[in-house]
Amino acid sequence: MNHVNLNLRRSIVMSAAAVALCLGVAAACCAKSITLPPDGVELRASELPGYGMAQTQCVACHSAEYLLYQPPTAARPYWTAMVKRMKAVFKAPVEDADMPAIVDYLVKTYGNEQTR
Template identity: 40%
Template sequence: MVAFALPLPVSADEDAIKLKPGDGLAVVEQNCVACHSLDYVQMNSPFLDRKGWTAEVTKMVKTFGAPVEEADQQKIVEYFTANYGKP
């Protein structure tokens, strides 16, 4: 008898990662999770100030092609800077 081990499906548990409430959270959730998990935010937050978050959002749009409206890009930067920005 031959047994085959099939890999179990793996999925990110996005419900386990909750971002801080604040202005712009809905815009972040609508745009950012389409491409990557929210742990990316928490992982990078100790290193990024306003300039860093601006560069990250710009990179996501220009390099990776994230379909984020220009007005929403600014809201995302404001949210990250206020809630996850380096002091």
């Protein structure tokens, strides 16, 4: 009776050691890391009132990097459609009253009305 208990205890100790070993191996072999694309692009500063609005309403979900990939030849209707799409499709918290100012900022900062 006694040696049965001893064997049982030994096998528990052995399996605990085996588990610890496995975990150690798993941690060592699978310490992978991923590198996310840069997400620190900020909106281009501007004196336009739409700048502040865009800061609170346009970069909550993604960085301003998305704007860099828009065609600089894009005209006002393009930006209007984009802001509307952000609101309609992704539920961006854009006030209808703020839209013209945001579009104005976007087209003058990233679109075909850029002054610099």
